[in-house]
Amino acid sequence: PPAHSHNxxxxxxxxxxxxxxxxxxxxxxxxxxxxxxxxxRQEAQACNQRFWARHNCAFQQEKEEFIYSRLxxxxxxxxxxxxxxxxxxxxxxxxxxxxxxxxxFRKHMQYNRDWYKRNFTITFLMGQVALARALRWLRWKKxxxx
Amino acid sequence: xxxxxxLKGAGTRHIPCHLVHLCRAANHRLITFQYFNFLKRMYVTQxxxxxxxxxxxxxxxxxxxxxxxxxxxxxxxxxxxxxxxSPVHHPRPETSGRNELGEGKSPAESEASATAARAEPxxxxxxxxxxxxxDELPGILARLSKIKLTALVVSTASAGFAMAxxxxxxPCFLLASLGTGLASCAxxxxxxxxxxxxxxxxxxxxNRPLVRGQISPLLAVCFAASCGVPGIALLTLGVNPLxxxxxxxxxxxxxxxxxxxxxxxxxxxxxxxVVGAIPPVMGWTAATGSLDAGALLLGGILYSWQFPxxxxxxxxxxxxxxxxxxxxxxxxxxxLCRRVALRHCLALIGLSVVAPVLDVTxxxxxxxxxxxxxxxxxxxxxxxxDADRSSSRKLFFCSxxxxxxxxLVMFTCKKSVLDKEDKGDLLGKGESRGRAMxxxxx
Numbered sequence: 001p002p003a004h005s006h007n008x009x010x011x012x013x014x015x016x017x018x019x020x021x022x023x024x025x026x027x028x029x030x031x032x033x034x035x036x037x038x039x040x041r042q043e044a045q046a047c048n049q050r051f052w053a054r055h056n057c058a059f060q061q062e063k064e065e066f067i068y069s070r071l072x073x074x075x076x077x078x079x080x081x082x083x084x085x086x087x088x089x090x091x092x093x094x095x096x097x098x099x100x101x102x103x104x105f106r107k108h109m110q111y112n113r114d115w116y117k118r119n120f121t122i123t124f125l126m127g128q129v130a131l132a133r134a135l136r137w138l139r140w141k142k143x144x145x146x
Numbered sequence: 147x148x149x150x151x152x153l154k155g156a157g158t159r160h161i162p163c164h165l166v167h168l169c170r171a172a173n174h175r176l177i178t179f180q181y182f183n184f185l186k187r188m189y190v191t192q193x194x195x196x197x198x199x200x201x202x203x204x205x206x207x208x209x210x211x212x213x214x215x216x217x218x219x220x221x222x223x224x225x226x227x228x229x230x231x232s233p234v235h236h237p238r239p240e241t242s243g244r245n246e247l248g249e250g251k252s253p254a255e256s257e258a259s260a261t262a263a264r265a266e267p268x269x270x271x272x273x274x275x276x277x278x279x280x281d282e283l284p285g286i287l288a289r290l291s292k293i294k295l296t297a298l299v300v301s302t303a304s305a306g307f308a309m310a311x312x313x314x315x316x317p318c319f320l321l322a323s324l325g326t327g328l329a330s331c332a333x334x335x336x337x338x339x340x341x342x343x344x345x346x347x348x349x350x351x352x353n354r355p356l357v358r359g360q361i362s363p364l365l366a367v368c369f370a371a372s373c374g375v376p377g378i379a380l381l382t383l384g385v386n387p388l389x390x391x392x393x394x395x396x397x398x399x400x401x402x403x404x405x406x407x408x409x410x411x412x413x414x415x416x417x418x419x420v421v422g423a424i425p426p427v428m429g430w431t432a433a434t435g436s437l438d439a440g441a442l443l444l445g446g447i448l449y450s451w452q453f454p455x456x457x458x459x460x461x462x463x464x465x466x467x468x469x470x471x472x473x474x475x476x477x478x479x480x481x482l483c484r485r486v487a488l489r490h491c492l493a494l495i496g497l498s499v500v501a502p503v504l505d506v507t508x509x510x511x512x513x514x515x516x517x518x519x520x521x522x523x524x525x526x527x528x529x530x531x532d533a534d535r536s537s538s539r540k541l542f543f544c545s546x547x548x549x550x551x552x553x554l555v556m557f558t559c560k561k562s563v564l565d566k567e568d569k570g571d572l573l574g575k576g577e578s579r580g581r582a583m584x585x586x587x588x
Contacts, residue, residue: 097468
């Protein structure tokens with residue numbers, strides 16, 4: 001992101017977490033409230049990134065292991081004669097999906113609570129910052145008029 | 147726990163499945179657009195029963211995201227090109243320190259950018275400034291409020307209004323439609339606000355405005371409030387308090403019950419079905435001012451419809467749901483998923499029979515709707531038995547045209563207000579049947 005920009009910049013989705021990273025702009029006269037907002041957003045971003053990267057990688061890994069073990073049980077190799085990757089059909093995969101979902105249920109519950117709390121806090125802080133900025137601008141306007 | 151809802155005209159209300167289902171119809175955007183178009187025609191020209199919309203060529207919804215990306219890419223290219231030119235132009239009054247830095251950097255930057263642009267062009271171009279562009283705002287808000295889904299919700303509410311046994315009141319109709327539309331926009335925006343990290347991870351939803359950072363969460367909430375409050379106020383004051391209360395309840399049900407429940411329990415599907423059933427009930431209460439059996443019947447039909455529609459759709463999305471942590475029947479209780487879908491296809495037949503009993507339609511309605519109801523039940527049975535991708539897709543696509551057809555037939559078989567007054571009169575009954583026949587002829 002260019003150095004002269006006054007805004008945050010958002011990037012392409014991360015390979016592992018599918019979340020888009022944000023580079024936050026730090027204004028020179030950042031008020032304590034604005035700093036709290038920025039830090040909350042950075043923390044939420046880091047937390048989300050950690051969770052989803054780990055979760056998605058675990059999913060991929062467990063999926064591969066499942067496919068491998070099932071193929072082995074059937075007596076097949078990972079790649080067949082033509083070099084194509086062997087896959088299981090949807091019904092066999094469904095067992096894995098069900099299993100994976102129930103295994104991670106508690107983890108998701110915890111993450112949900114966390115995410116909702118963070119989301120509300122950040123949005124509320126955004127509201128406060130917007131209000132503070134609006135008041136500041138009105139005061140500046142009034143001063144200029146006088 | 148497992149919930150079994152019996153639908154024979156019970157007091158359950160169904161929210162337009164579209165609220166739920168079109169949200170999930172990521173890969174079927176083309177079809178939903180066609181569906182929307184079809185519905186548009188249905189409610190604009192009631193007599194036209196032309197169903198040959200499948201041949202429509204690929205249109206905007208599929209093209210526009212790519213268009214947007216291309217436009218943004220072009221913008222980025224322009225930004226890169228501007229930097230070599232800036233020393234020549236008068237520097238804009240920014241903070242002096244920054245300006246010097248900018249100026250000093252720009253010649254070197256332009257050279258660096260020229261070479262680096264080739265090295266990492268794609269990476270750089272994908273970084274977007276998080277600034278709200280006013281010219282993009284309408285498109286962003288349309289996507290935030292799931293405008294196509296909202297349009298379908300409004301259509302089902304209009305169907306409810308049209309089926310009510312009162313003379314048609316245009317101002318009331320328009321107010322009710324507008325209020326319902328605003329309420330739906332608000333609910334959809336809040337839903338997207340809650341689901342940002344989950345949407346990022348699912349293929350269907352990863353291009354939503356909040357996910358892409360095109361709009362801030364604060365703005366999304368403000369937009370939702372500025373749609374929801376006037377919408378409900380419009381319904382309460384401009385139509386009647388009952389409709390307003392239903393609208394407010396529906397927003398609450400969708401945002402505070404259905405959305406969190408999606409990640410907690412499979413019961414979310416039933417709640418979502420109620421969300422889908424409420425708009426037609428709202429349409430009916432807007433027209434009549436009271437919650438009659440007919441309103442509940444219409445709600446019941448939409449409630450039942452939700453299940454074959456959604457369960458069939460979710461069958462193909464099991465991987466995304468599992469990874470995203472969504473508790474859906476298709477993942478955790480596949481047998482139940484198919485049983486419920488079939489059960490509700492059959493319930494639709496039953497509800498169609500109840501319609502004339504409640505004086506909503508004439509007896510021609512269950513007869514004419516029987517073929518399409520039987521067909522969807524047959525596909526539901528195939529889905530139940532085969533449980534594979536092709537049967538789920540067939541059932542899903544059938545549900546897309548089944549609902550508009552059913553509502554259209556229902557409207558043409560609507561029992562006229564005059565007929566109701568001389569119900570015992572044989573001549574009246576003959577007339578109504580004749581009238582229905584006339585309307586059916588193309």
